[in-house]
Amino acid sequence: MADGTAQNDVLVKVEGLSKIFKTADGRTINALTNVNTFVDRGEVVAIIGPSGSGKSTLLRTMNGLETISEGHIHIDGIDLADKKTDMNALRADVGMVFQHFNLFQHKTSLENITLPQTLVRKRTKAEADQIAMDLLRQLGLDHLANNYPSQLSGGQQQRIAIARALAMQPKLMLFDEATSALDPEMVGEVLDLIKGLATDGMTMCLVTHEMNFAREVCDRVIFMDAGELVETGKPAEFFAKPSTDRAHQFLDKVL
């Protein structure tokens, strides 16, 4: 559903996005240069490319973890570049899953999932507990409710982290190399969970190195290199016959 027909409902719109980092010695690095793209509601988009290509930066600007130097991102009509936008409210609607999970180390799995709900969504403890336990049961993790992150495997931690984001009932889920820090035998359980979310119709953007996963689960692939969006297309076409040399070279290396 990425071919831009009239009935498509755009959730994320990226227009002329540039990101310039200043280094300590005063040099500037163009992490993103004039990126234009969109994500439809219900669409699953993989962002791939060599390291340092700006794919993580693109993802992190989508929930304001990085500021926007130039251009605009609209999420559900809200302009992230607008200084008046309540970024905390926006982040509550955009779930983010990190490479290193970033679970709160001093809280149990259950508390990790309930704390953002009570603090940010202002739910009562009982409501938050109910939502958290339902989620944990759905994901088959309810036996880990009272464990601390340090007692869990990487795969379990990442699934709890995804549950924490889902409990906020986000409009959009962002995955920043969610399986890169996992031992190989744990990658599957996390990818299966993400696959389940895709089936349920969750809108998602994934920065990933799992090319097979991107091919199998995603509706569209965005290929980035040197801070530019080089190519975008349906996975079947992109992986079989990329239209740019840069994408071709990259795929030769990773496939």
Next chain:
Amino acid sequence: MSLIEIYNYRVVSQYLPEFAWGLWATLWISFVCLIGSLILGTLVTVARRSQKKWLSVPVTAYVEAVRSTPLLVQLYLVYYGLSQIPVLNVPVPALACGIFALTFHTGAYMSEIIRGGIEAVDRGQFEGAKAVGMTERQTMINIIYPQAFAKVIPSLLGQAAVLVKDSSILSFIAVFELLGAGLIILSDRVMPTEAFMTAAFGYLLIYLMMLVASNKIQQKLAGNAWKSR
């Protein structure tokens, strides 16, 4: 040579009530200063991390000033300085000056320890909290400070032990505490060994009590699995 020739415990035993009072005074003064300096240290840390220059610059100056000057000088400044402020024409009691100076002094060290604890918390904890929509304040109170304090409990207890020993300096402004009890034997009987050995035993006793308390706290925390990482 028998023990009584080196350390006349019979004389010391006559002064046990004084020493008990001194021990008690040292204990409660230290406790009050400990609580005060922890609160002050936390507030100073919050102020130092502030983006507002008018807040962060003065408290940084305070920490550096305290750390670069002797405690005795600070104590004298408070004790003699306060009486020279025209609005305070009533003399401020020595005990109040002493507690203020010790808290003021220790607070600077506590804030450095707490700041170190915050820096030791993984960057990912800030991002994790930010990404679910927590405000800066919610993040600090719910996520960062609890982890930072847990990381620095051994250092905080170490500083508390220093505080107990530093409290002996209050005898310079005639506040009665453990060392003051020793000074009574010195002036009554001119027995310096008995005076200072007994006081030293008192400090040792407090130190051992703190060690037991510290182990208890550590064990309790180690019971929380997240700490064992």
